[in-house]
Structure formats: C-alpha cells, structure tokens
Amino acid sequence: MHLIFFLFLICLSTPAQATMEEAIRAVQAGNYQAALAEFHQYARHGNPVADYWIATMYMKGLGVEKNMDTALTYFHKSARQDHTPAMVVLGNIHLEGKTGKKNINLARGWFNKAAKAGDQYAMLRMGEMYIEGIGVAANPTIGIRYIKQAAKTGYPKARYILGLAYLQGIGVEADEQRALFWLKSAAESGFPDAIKLLKQVQN
Incomplete structure (x- = not known):
C-alpha cells in the first residue's frame, strides 16, 4: 500500500517539475507569454523559482512592460522563501542603484544572507566589498575569508x-606556493585571467 502511494506521489510531482523546466526554456526561446502564464500558476502555489522568473521578466521587460516595482515584489517574495538567486539579484539592484538610489547597507544585507545560505557568488561579492571598502571600512582580512569560502566551493573567479x-x-x-595552487586550480577550470597570470608567474 505504501509503495502504491509513493508511486502515486512521483507521478504527480514529475510533470510539475517538467512543466517548470519547459517554462524556463520558453523564456530562453522568446515565448514569453506562455512562460509567464506558467510561472504565475506555480507562483500561486508558493514556488520561489517561479517568483524569481516573474521578477526577472518584469525587470528586463521580457514579454511585459518593464516595471521595477513589480520585479522587486516578486524578488522579495522569492527571497523570503530562501531562494538565494533572488537574494543576489536584490543585492545587485541596491548596490547598483537600479531603484533610482543606491543602498549599500541593503545590498550587503542580501549578499550576506545569500552567502550564509551557501551562494558562492554572494560570498565573492561580500569579499569584494570588504577588500575594496564598499559601504564598510576596508578590511582585506575579512574580505579574503569570504573569498576563501567561495574558492572552496570550486568557484573559478574566487580561486x-x-x-x-x-x-x-x-x-x-x-x-607563492599557495598562490600557484589556487591560480592553477582556477586555470584548470578555464578562467582566462588565471591562465594569463599563471604564465606570467611561471616565466
């Protein structure tokens, strides 16, 4: 009986996942209206990935008129459900002032939250902010800690x-030995700057 019920659940869940993937492919293919309708269907059931894609479409004007307020609403809805890509986008929006005004504190808050959730790009951004003193007192030691976290996930740029x-x-x-280790690691991943620098160091 339990096996039958389990198989029934699989049958229900598989089409839903496939449909979400199809909606994402529809965006990439330029079939925006069909994708948006599908995303809204999933968003009504609390799907953070759907919220993220709806937000992205409104931010970029894909099949809809650009509307940053609507985009922010859906990005926040997605981020509140712990979807780290939404947190990262919110960080970039506030860092770059896409709402009309930069807010470094908000940007750092979103990057930090995403970094704590394991997002490698957010770790990198936090590291850069501390190294360069963006919105905080410059502290390369703290910055490199974040960079190390990102590097250990395998992120080539961080390495x-x-x-x-x-x-x-x-x-x-x-x-120099540790430098070469990390540069070689980044170069082996195909990161162009690492390949170039490694050649210079080894010559």
Whole structure:
C-alpha cells in the first residue's frame, strides 16, 4: 500500500517539475507569454523559482512592460522563501542603484544572507566589498575569508582572486606556493585571467 502511494506521489510531482523546466526554456526561446502564464500558476502555489522568473521578466521587460516595482515584489517574495538567486539579484539592484538610489547597507544585507545560505557568488561579492571598502571600512582580512569560502566551493573567479591575494599579500601573508595552487586550480577550470597570470608567474 505504501509503495502504491509513493508511486502515486512521483507521478504527480514529475510533470510539475517538467512543466517548470519547459517554462524556463520558453523564456530562453522568446515565448514569453506562455512562460509567464506558467510561472504565475506555480507562483500561486508558493514556488520561489517561479517568483524569481516573474521578477526577472518584469525587470528586463521580457514579454511585459518593464516595471521595477513589480520585479522587486516578486524578488522579495522569492527571497523570503530562501531562494538565494533572488537574494543576489536584490543585492545587485541596491548596490547598483537600479531603484533610482543606491543602498549599500541593503545590498550587503542580501549578499550576506545569500552567502550564509551557501551562494558562492554572494560570498565573492561580500569579499569584494570588504577588500575594496564598499559601504564598510576596508578590511582585506575579512574580505579574503569570504573569498576563501567561495574558492572552496570550486568557484573559478574566487580561486583566481585568492591566488592573486596570496601572490600580493592582500588580506593574507604572501605565499607563492599557495598562490600557484589556487591560480592553477582556477586555470584548470578555464578562467582566462588565471591562465594569463599563471604564465606570467611561471616565466
């Protein structure tokens, strides 16, 4: 009986997942109206991915008139359900002033929340903000901690920056061996800047 019920649940869930994937493909193919209708259907049932895509379409004007207020509403709805891509976009929106005014504190808050949830891009952004002193007192040591977290997830850009930090002694003691380790790791992932710098260091 339990097996029959389990199989029944699988049958119900599989089409829903496929339909969401189809809606995303529809956006990529330029079939915006069909995609938007599908996303709204899932958003009504509390799907944060659907909220994220609706927000993206309104922010970019894909099949609808651009409307940042509507986009923000759906990004916030998605972020409140712990969808880290929405948190990252909100961070970038406030950092770049896409609402008409920059808000560095809000940007940092969203990046930090996404970083704590494991988002590698958010970790990188937090690191850059502390290294460069964007909205906070510059503190390369704290910044490199975030970069290390991102690098350990396998993020090529973070590995490149960490290698550069060890090479130049930014936020860490200069260490050529560690620099080479991280630069090689980034280069093996195909990161162009790492490949170029590695050639210069090894010549």
